[in-house]
Amino acid sequence: MQVVAVDAADAFWDDGAALRACLGEPVPRIPPVFGYDERGSELFEDITELPTYYLTRVEWALLRANAAEIADRIDADEIVELGSGSAKKTRELLAACQRRRPTTYLPVDVSREMLEHSGRTLCAAVPGLSVIGLWGRYEQALDRLRTEPGGRRVVVFLGSNIGNATPVERTQLLADIAATLAPGDGFLFSVDLRKAAELLDTAYNDPPGHRAFADFRLNHLTHVNRRFGADFAVEQYRPRAHFVERTGMVEGHLYALSDQRVRLPRLDLEITVPRGGSINVGFSAKFDGERLDDELAGHGLTVEHRWLDPEWQYAILLARKQALAAANSAANGLTPESGEHVDCRPSHRRTHKPNVKRCMDVPPRSRTAVHRQTREARCAVRDEVPGDPGRPVR
Numbered sequence: 001m002q003v004v005a006v007d008a009a010d011a012f013w014d015d016g017a018a019l020r021a022c023l024g025e026p027v028p029r030i031p032p033v034f035g036y037d038e039r040g041s042e043l044f045e046d047i048t049e050l051p052t053y054y055l056t057r058v059e060w061a062l063l064r065a066n067a068a069e070i071a072d073r074i075d076a077d078e079i080v081e082l083g084s085g086s087a088k089k090t091r092e093l094l095a096a097c098q099r100r101r102p103t104t105y106l107p108v109d110v111s112r113e114m115l116e117h118s119g120r121t122l123c124a125a126v127p128g129l130s131v132i133g134l135w136g137r138y139e140q141a142l143d144r145l146r147t148e149p150g151g152r153r154v155v156v157f158l159g160s161n162i163g164n165a166t167p168v169e170r171t172q173l174l175a176d177i178a179a180t181l182a183p184g185d186g187f188l189f190s191v192d193l194r195k196a197a198e199l200l201d202t203a204y205n206d207p208p209g210h211r212a213f214a215d216f217r218l219n220h221l222t223h224v225n226r227r228f229g230a231d232f233a234v235e236q237y238r239p240r241a242h243f244v245e246r247t248g249m250v251e252g253h254l255y256a257l258s259d260q261r262v263r264l265p266r267l268d269l270e271i272t273v274p275r276g277g278s279i280n281v282g283f284s285a286k287f288d289g290e291r292l293d294d295e296l297a298g299h300g301l302t303v304e305h306r307w308l309d310p311e312w313q314y315a316i317l318l319a320r321k322q323a324l325a326a327a328n329s330a331a332n333g334l335t336p337e338s339g340e341h342v343d344c345r346p347s348h349r350r351t352h353k354p355n356v357k358r359c360m361d362v363p364p365r366s367r368t369a370v371h372r373q374t375r376e377a378r379c380a381v382r383d384e385v386p387g388d389p390g391r392p393v394r
Ligand SMILES: C[S@@+](CC[C@H](N)C(=O)[O-])C[C@H]1O[C@@H](n2cnc3c(N)ncnc32)[C@H](O)[C@@H]1O
Pocket: 032, 033, 036, 041, 044, 048, 056, 082, 083, 084, 085, 086, 087, 108, 109, 110, 111, 114, 136, 137, 138, 139, 158, 159, 160, 161
């Protein structure tokens, strides 16, 4: 396995522009990427093992039960996974894909340690799998992939990670993903659907006797202190998450126990957080299925199949990139049809809309060409290896 830097080598966390802008929002915010230094990545793994954090457990079970069918449907040579982390769940899917044909796995992550660790583990567990870790941010990895034609590609985004972006960031990310896919390529991703606030508050806070969430959230401050010479008084913040009905998002906050004045000299910035005020350290959107279909259609992506856990209301979705004409029709409220695709939208949405165009009218690429391109692409990149769980204080 190999790791390739796709971002400004080792400098992406030192690029303070995004952090500066987010800290200047009405509720200061630290973007999620700062949660994943080496320590943060380990702490996230601890979260996935909390008995109350259902997301990893439910998604893993869905993948285990449906890996063969998903592999058949995605029918891909190249699996690009955004925010792959430990990739412990993805292994189910990769093993099923590799049983069908030689598969190249391209995990994308800002954590080099995670890329190396997961790559080694996967190579041992799935013989024959080719792994090329892309070290850097999503946008930069997608940019790179756009310039390097590969085989039949699927972009994978697990862990309901698509919900970690703000709506504006999500629109940009979906546009970047759609622009990286050729017509017929797939986008496989998971979403946590809306559910009772109490259940979400329980899942996104530590159960008694644990502190994985608390340590993970506070580590954002420790990381920013180290990287930007900031002086956040870490012990003066109490972590707590809660579901906000109006936005449909779980928000993770650090509540100040006393008035705070924070200096970030390397960003030429000073912020104040009053007692009871907070710093946002993460969103997790809870989705409405139909609205999501429409959002994807706006990017030329048609949801073709979904695997749902009905008890936990958690789903893995496969969307397909349409040809341009079909995408335009879909964006205008018309629904493309394809014999190869299973339309799994609710039936009332299926019957009342006119069928306009087959969305898979682009012939699949020649397999020989695909394998030659894949090998060339690989050579091109190889050379560059450069607290108290009370209600919120406010
Ligand atoms: C919530 S974890 C999910 C890990 C794994 N997909 C799962 O489902 O368990 C998010 C992962 O995305 C990575 N990540 C977060 N923001 C990123 C960004 N902008 N670009 C690249 N990787 C990012 C983190 O390092 C972390 O490994």
